Amino acid sequence: MHVAILAHEKFPGRAKTALGVLRYADYEAVAVVDRENDGRRVNDYVPDVQDAPIVAGMDDLDADAVDTLLIGIAPIGGGFDESWREDVRTALEYGCDVVSGLHYFLSEDEEFVRLAEENGCELQDVRKPHDDLTVAEGVAGDIDAEVILTVGTDCSVGKMTVSMELVRDAREAGLDAAVVPTGQTGIMIEGWGNPVDRVVSDFTAGAVEEMLVELGDEHDYLFVEGQGSIVHPAYSAVTCGILHGSMPDKLVLCHEAGREAIHGYESFSLPSIPTYVDLYENLSAPVSEAEVVAGALNTAGLEDDVAARDAVDAYAETLGAPATDVIRFETDDIIEALR
Amino acid sequence: MHVAILAHEKFPGRAKTALGVLRYADYEAVAVVDRENDGRRVNDYVPDVQDAPIVAGMDDLDADAVDTLLIGIAPIGGGFDESWREDVRTALEYGCDVVSGLHYFLSEDEEFVRLAEENGCELQDVRKPHDDLTVAEGVAGDIDAEVILTVGTDCSVGKMTVSMELVRDAREAGLDAAVVPTGQTGIMIEGWGNPVDRVVSDFTAGAVEEMLVELGDEHDYLFVEGQGSIVHPAYSAVTCGILHGSMPDKLVLCHEAGREAIHGYESFSLPSIPTYVDLYENLSAPVSEAEVVAGALNTAGLEDDVAARDAVDAYAETLGAPATDVIRFETDDIIEALR
Structure with a gap:
């Protein structure tokens, strides 16, 4: 797949999906489309991900060079910004598939549907759950694979990134590991998955169980992306x-190092780390005995590595388990704890 | 409202919605429609609810006598049983509205839509969430009313019944109380509410919050129906x-007295009652400090009142809080604990 990634006016800081795809997906990134960063390159901003030129619009690319357009940003509310329409239109006229994680479904947009038909393209809304979902049967525990779930103290603390990094490092350590994606970015990276936050509430557990049952015993370690x-x-x-x-x-x-209140809900303080450990373990226990065996601390907000290392060490001590920042430091101790 | 309640082959034992409506709703029940109990009366089976004749089909009723047909049963899966079609057809030809809590939406059935239009009737699918739902803002705690939530050790232990009984008894004790319905039966009884189990999973909390904010300070006590x-x-x-x-x-x-495993998921044992108390209180605390102040034990499976009283007393002792069977015994101590 040769993909262009739309990220108008948001790259790189507010383009979580674009960055996730550049960092983890197997796709070849042909370009990032961001009219505010035209002429730069991805690595000018983010050094440790797949590099690609940044262009102002889809029409700056050759039709032959690209076969997929990914919408790599998600505004609050998940709406479609009409200033992107021309790029989606061009992509479809080029014969590209368009993949979107927006709440606004491209496959229900009249013009896009018509253009997709005319040009033999697919409109793929990864946030649209499939129709066969149902209630969980309580059987995910029956599969042989070791199931590891990333859980968090809040949204946007790095659960998706941690899942991806740990799978990659587990594979490098010789383990047969795979990701079970539950959110739009994970689904775009992996090319499959159920958007668990968009399913009927009664089917929430069932949507996860279905994926685990489908993978079954194909792998020894399954890393479920938490939300x-x-x-x-x-x-x-x-x-x-x-x-x-x-x-x-x-x-x-x-x-995340230093976070003290729920993001966007600042009147709600985060409980202590040991309280989180107890809550997750005690809530899981009646359905599945599970222990917090490792911690992942996002230290992106700390400038120097010494402060970051101190924060990670303090976090590990509070947890009584190995911890790291999966982007900044080694993950060996964590992988060992997960074996 | 003059309602007929469809409950073919399921009345009374497997007609939870029909019974709930007969017990708690303000509607006048004209008849229960159950082809297997034709000629009997509701009170032949259940003494302490609104009485009504049982008929074999809608065409046994006069068109003038009834203005609404309620679907009072829900098969596993929530599908529409084609053997009911003739009754729904007759109801619409009589000019009746039809209210359903099925997963199968009557308002998407071609024939019913046509008949409803021809006869000026409404098809009301109470399990269809409205379109404006969104994520919670974390503001339900700002309203002045005392919010009381029924929580359970399992499904089908009586949370809806407990909510309804406690509101009724609270009102009799002179308190200004109302129910916040979250499930199909509660919504049918109260005539409003969000079907929380059918909303998008991200909006689950938001669907409850919206109802509480809407009621605001209209009442002193709000009893939220748990699920x-x-x-x-x-x-x-x-x-x-x-x-x-x-x-x-x-x-x-x-x-429910004697229940030891999750209904339908028998390999999962229920944890101890004190474990439930800790789980609910500890999980609630970071968002809203809440205490289990009373217990409701469903003793329908126990034949004599002495055994039921013993079970209730033992439950109260385990809880360290007053307890009762809201159908069988007094609720005074519980209402007192909720003041």
């Missing part, structure tokens, strides 16, 4: 459904 | 979303 936080005022339902639907064996607790 | 159980392998997401979305002040723990 939200078990004490999030808005999103805890999704977190709880993933916890019970995946019936994990082990948990990795993800946290 | 599922926080350790249910399939439905815990809904339970968790209601817990955090309602931001309750007090919890009533509902349980």
Whole structure:
């Protein structure tokens, strides 16, 4: 796949999906489309991911050079920004498939549907759950693979990144590991998955279970991408459904250094780390005994490595388990704890 | 409203919605429609609810006598049984509205839509969430009313019944109380509400919060109908979303005497009652401090009142809080604990 990644006015800081794809996906990135960064390159901003030129619009690319356009940003609310329409139109006229994680479904947009038909393209809305989802049967625990779930103290502390990094490092350590993606970015990177936050609430656990059952015993280690936080005022339902639907064996607790309140819900303080450990373990236990065996601390907000190392060490001590920043430091101790 | 309640082959034992409506709704029940119990009366089977004749089909009723048909049963899977089509057809030809809590939406059935249009009737699918739902803002705690949530050790232990009985008894005790319905039966009884188990999982808490904010300070006590159980392998997401979305002040723990495993998921044992108390209180605390202040024990499976009283007393002692069977015994102590 040769993909262009749309990220107008948001690259790199507010283009989580674009960055995730550049960092982890097997696709060849032909270009990032961002009219504010025209002429630069990805590596000018982010050194440790796949490089690609940044262009102002799809019409700066040759039709032959690209076969897929990914929408790599998601505005608050998940709407479609009309300033992107020309790029999507051009992509379809080039014969490209268009992949989107927006709440606004491209496959229900009249013009895009018509253009896709005319040009033999596919409109793929990864946030649209498929129709066969149903309630969990409580059987995810029956598969042989070791199931590892990333859980968090809040949204946007790095659960997706931690899942991807740990799978990559587990594979490098010789383990047969795979990701079970539950959110739009993970689904785009892996090319499959159920958007667990968009399914009918009764089917939340079932949507996760279905993926685990489908993978079955294909791998020895399955890393389930967690969502939200078990004490999030808005999103805890999704977190709880993933916890019970995946019936994990082990948990990795993800946290951001210095975060003290729920992002966007600042009147709600984060409980202590040991409280999170107890909550996740005690809530899981009646469905699946699972222990927090490792911690992942996002230290992106700390400038120097010494401070970051100190923060990671303190986090490990609080947890009573090995911890790291998966982007900044080694993951050997964590991989060992997950074996 | 003059309603007929469809309950073919399921009345009374497997017609939870029909019984709930007969017991709690303000509607006048004109008849129960059950071809297997034709000629009997409701009170032949269930003494303490609104009485009505049982007829074999809608065409046994006069068109003038009835203005609404309620679907009072829900088969596993929530499908529409084609053997009911003739009754729904007749109802619409009589000019009746039809209210359904099935997963199969009558408002998407071609024939019913046509008949409803021809006869000026409404097809009301109470399990179809409205389009404006969104994520919770974490503001349910801001309303002045005391919010009481019924939580359970499992599905079908009586949370809806407990909510309805406690509101009725609270009103009789002079309190200004109302129900916040979250499931199909509660919604049919109250005539409003969000079907929390059918909303997009990200909006679970938001769907509850919206109802509480809408009621605001209209009442002093709001009894939120809980769903599922926080350790249910399939439905815990809904339970968790209601817990955090309602931001309750007090919890009533509902349980069925003698139940030892999750219904339909028998390999999962119920944890101990004190474990449930800790789980609900500890999970709620970071969002809303809430205490289990009372227990409701469903003793329908126990034949004599002495055994039932013993079971209730033992449950109260385990809880360290007053308990009762809301159908069988007085609720005075519980109402007192909720004040």
